[in-house]
Amino acid sequence: MIEKIFKSLNDPQKEAVSYDDGSMLVLAGAGSGKTKVLTTRIVWLISSGKVNIGSILAVTFTNKASKEMLLRISSLVPYNLRGMWIGTFHGLCNRMLRMHHKDAALPESFQILDVQDQLSSIKRLMKTKNIDTEIIIPKDVQRFINSAKEQGLRAKDIDDSEGFNRKYIDLYDAYDDQCQREGVVDFGELLLRSLELLQRNNELRFHYQDRFKHILIDEFQDTNALQYAWIKLLSNKDPNVFAVGDDDQSIYGFRGADVSNMEKFRKEFKVKNIIRLEQNYRSYGYILDSANALIKNNNDRLGKNLWTDSGMGDQIKVVEALDDSFEANWLVDEISSLIRSNVCPSEIAILYRSNAQSRILEHQINKRGISYRVYGGFRFYDRAEIKHALAYLRLIENSNDDTAFLRIVNFPPRKIGVKSVEILQQIASLHGCSLYESINYAEGKLSKNIKFFYDLIEKTRLDSVALPLANMVDLVIKNSGLLEYYASERDGSERLENLKELVTAASGFLSDEQIDSTIPSDFGIASEQDQILNSKNSNILEEDLKAELNLSPLTKFLTHTSLESGESQAEVGKEAIQLMTVHSAKGLEYDVIFITGLEEGLFPHENSLTEMDGLEEERRLMYVAITRAKKQLYFSFAQMRKLYGQYRYHKKSRFIEEIPNENLKWVLSAQQNLSSSSDVSLNYVINQKKQTLHTENFYSNTISSSLSKNSSLYKIGKTVHHNKFGNGVILNFEGSGSDARVEVKFENNGTKWLALSIAKLDIV
DNA sequence: GTTCCACGCGTTTTT
């Protein structure tokens, strides 16, 4: 089996798969068979007979990626793969913390806070400390905490010699205490806690270092400092770490990912030579050439040039639209004709830089009755009704979870108001207990309603404890009153459906677990347990296994709801065209790709221009977008676009200019817009636009102000002088006519928005 | 305790 797959690989792929001399860095270009290499390597290791399944650790960034890998491997290997650690960083750290929860100082059933929970936890903390949230913004505190954790820093580790961050640091510290008290961890905490556990506990560290002889990491360019440190700690003196990544596809710098980890890895893990996967099996020549030409404009690349032997294909079709609605309209026209010519709708994707752009596209698509699906956006488990139901389950599981308590104590409304909660908070801090427990100490100080709530939770816990998971969820939805509440709500039917869906998810989850744990291990090789018991550290391993098996289905399910998007529920609409941001398109591929809104200020995004490495990250983003296309690629941009309620004018994106003209085929200019639309009902709009064209004068990327004769001189990047604020650089502008405003970053006076009709700005 | 309106804000996001 493995020989046959191995033969189907190209030379660099073979070299990577069979590499056997320490750590390896594989530079895998877009569409170069990265996942194939990773999975084949795992199969190769297992089939060699020298590597135990249990000594493999494989890390990915998304659940989707790890599931896909697991699926591919299990289809190629007749063994039970349960002993292999494969998953996301967060999933694996969670696994480790559950197993060693005592050493990690956590309750076994600790709950995981998502971003929303984390924010409300921070707000609550700030309230108890009487901190003005107008002066210190909770979201800023959240960002501060998360970025500190991403760098592996606790509050006490943060250098504050300049004294700027004292308040943030104190809040970070208090927040950690609060989480600890409540038995909850946030996403960053999963990793940091796991890292600290391994640092602190020598026995455990040696055990895992000894166990994981082979570590494989996908999307290495997306690792942050904390994840790097975790990998480093887990790999022993003789590491076999197999890192796969593509520096050109690093697009998550803004959330702490650090491409320089690749170079760091090469040095610190003594990588002898880097393997480059440069043959692309996805896209036609014009598409690939364009991607290569674009990315050449970036500095500091590890370097790589993709090639294909599947022919040039079609040029990139470029569309210039008068405005965003013409753009959307043209796209939908083109998509309709593609579908008529038998392109499968699900093979068509429209990409955009920011979510706000999807609205107008959806509007036009809807109008034509084409079915579509918007990728990303709201997670199933983020819906309010789902979070409510889950909060009941969480409180049943862990009565210390104050976040869960506060979410549901008065939902559905049961006449428990702020006052009662405040009293509980006082009692709780007096006794150093949770809000839920504090009810026991209240002794008649409170209304009966609270006692009813307490009894409700207790009764539900008792009644549900022996039930299968799905029945338990069902019972909670009924007992809590959620069912009744949404049934009586005017537009509660969709929410009811979602709650039903939650029960379905719970029952599906349970059966998945059963299938997973009953995979027969009678394939003639040692079972997982046998393999593990042969290990030197069998005592710890036995504990591992026991601990994992002992976790209640509810704990497992709640973890699942925090760590997974619930995307699989929304797997409907196979025949629909796909809409998504460029970010969420990473890792995906489609026959036809439309990259829309290719305008200066939008893509590259204006905010990126003032950030370190910002433009280069935007260019990598564009590179990712281009390389999603298999057969056909379209670019579109609009001269003017409605943003935040007003029109803004943009010139076409520099990224279009960076692609050789011979790769492009201009299929529509703005002038042609006015006659090209097939939509008759648009006529009056067209006429209005024509009028606008006559009365307004657009300059691309230039301010048109009737009050300022030399307006075309005010360009982004120009230095200007203001009598009061001194010299500054123009960062941005918006509006036109007497509304025109410019954003100026002054050398000594910060960044300000100034109305051109009022402020006097001289070009320096 | 609930409801409603005003205000402010608006890149990308997985876990």
Add this chain to the structure above:
DNA sequence: CGCGTGGAAC
């Protein structure tokens, strides 16, 4: 322009 948050009125 459209949404979510929060404070004030009922």
